[in-house]
Amino acid sequence: MxxxxxxxxxxxxxxxxxxxxxxxxxxxxxxxxLYFYSPSQIMAGEAPGERSFRLGGLVTTGSVQRSPGSMEVRFTVTDHAQTIPVSYTGLLPDLFREGQGVVARGKLLDDGTFVAEEVLAKHDENYMPPEVAESLHQPPPAAGGAS
Amino acid sequence: MATWTWFHKLASPPHFYRIAGMLMPWFAWPAAILIIAALYGGLVLAPPDYQQGEGFRMVYVHAPSAWMSMFIYATMAIASAIALIWRMKLAHAVAAAAAPVGAWFTFAALATGSLWGKPMWGTWWVWDARLTSELILLFLYLGFMALRSSIEDPQRADRASAVLAVVGVINLPIIHYSVYWWNTLHQGATITKIGKPSITMDMLWPLLAMMLGFTLYFGAVLMIRLRAEVIRRERNAAWLREELAR
Incomplete structure (x- = not known):
């Protein structure tokens, strides 16, 4: 050699x-x-129970409710298989909207509600001008963006 | 072994010094034209994004910088492997000349991503797999440079840093696939995705032009830095005195 x-x-x-x-x-x-757990993983008991962890998924369309007179927002996060209700008090990022991805850090209460201390928006890999987006989904982006 | 003569000839410092000088403008001019065209295309011509508005334009610096951070590291690792196997001093010089450029592009990718992350995600930084592995890449570059400068003997410095560069190459697939292997806050790939395009043509071409422009810019800078590296290494050689006297 x-x-x-x-x-x-x-x-x-x-x-x-x-x-x-x-x-x-x-x-x-x-x-x-894993930066976050999906609703299905949480339902399957894979997320740490007592510690705080991150939940990631899409904000269910039509689920966002703001309580008048306070900063509290309630919405549900879904991965199309399971859905977790989330409650959050504070400012939301620019990209937070129904049908879009979010990552929330917080704890799961015994009643199944996820109380978030922080909500981050997760952007997807799609870039397009507003006109194209409008022609793709009408009305506003349906959860899943299967179009 | 006749097929290898060009390779060995390229490795001869006088020959390479001249070739690098000739090649430099052929990288620099197309790079300048492409970058200016891409800036105009990306900042003026491209329409705002449907979700991110004008803020998405950060991608025209961010994604090409991230591409360069990995491309330059791959260049360094390949040069280091060649240098170790064929004992080719010029290949060590390539790795040494490329490292600071790569470190700056990595820094640019991290900084622009952070500036974009604050308004879009709601945070400057998260420890997800993509961001963390890119930060490790920056540390690999810095470690490579620190190792070189901490060893007095140039030959030992060359070999030790080359081994580090080869070991670090394992980080490149991790960076690229991190968004698929793990749940990350960072989104998946837009342009290297197979299937339907995730970006419209008028937004895509400035991005591709910028990536090519940055790559050619790196080529030009590498030629200049390599010539400096050759001068430093050959400072006592007769050919250099003749060359510089011309």
Whole structure:
């Protein structure tokens, strides 16, 4: 074996070795790398019960209710299989709207309501001018955006 | 081994020094034209987004910067592997010259993303898999540069940093696929997606032009930096004195 061939194998071994080690480590950490849990995962009991965690999904169309005279907002978050009611008091980000993705951090109460301390909007990968969006979904974006 | 002569010839410093000087403007001019056209197309011609309004225009700097952060790292890692296997000093020089440029593009991607995240997501920063792995990329660049400058002997500095660059390449697929492997706040890919396009043509072309423009800009800067790197490494060589005297 020439020295060059030996070095080639050494470099390949480094990449494969580090790759394998990283894969195993990431597999082990998989749960901690999830930024949020979906409503189905929560219903299946995968979310940590007592600790606060993040819930992610789409805001159900027609579910947003604001209580007059306070900052409280109630809405439900869905992944089309399960739905979780959320209550939140505070300012909502620009992109928060019905049918769009959100990630809320908070705790799940015993009655099944998720009380959020923070609500972030999750943007999807679609970019289009307003006219195109209008022609795609009429009336306003139906949850799912299957169009 | 006749097929490899061009490769070995390219690795000879005098030859490469001249070629890099000749190539530089061929990268620089198209880059300037593309970037100016893309800025006009992205900031003036493209319509506002249906959800994000005018704020979406950040994508014209953010996505190309993020692309460059990964492209430059791949360049560095490949150059480092070549340098380790074929003991090619010029390839070490490529990695060394590329690193600071890549670090700045990574910083730009993180900074623009943060500026966009505040109004759109409602936060400057989250520790999701995409953002965290991109931050690790910045640390890999900084670690590479710190390692080089902390070792006195140039040959040992070259080899140690090259091993680091090769090891770090594992982060690239993690960055790219993080949005699919895990739930992240960051959205999935828009343009590398197979199937129906997620962006309309009038918004897409400035983005692609900007990515190509940034890539060519990197080519131009790499040529300039490589010439400087060659001068530094060959400062006592006779050919250099002749070259500079011309």
């Amino acid at each position: 020439t020295p060059r061939r030996k070095r080639m194998l050494a470099v390949a071994a480094i990449v494969i070795g580090v790759g394998a080690a990283t894969t195993v480590a990431l597999q082990a950490l998989n749960e901690n790398l």
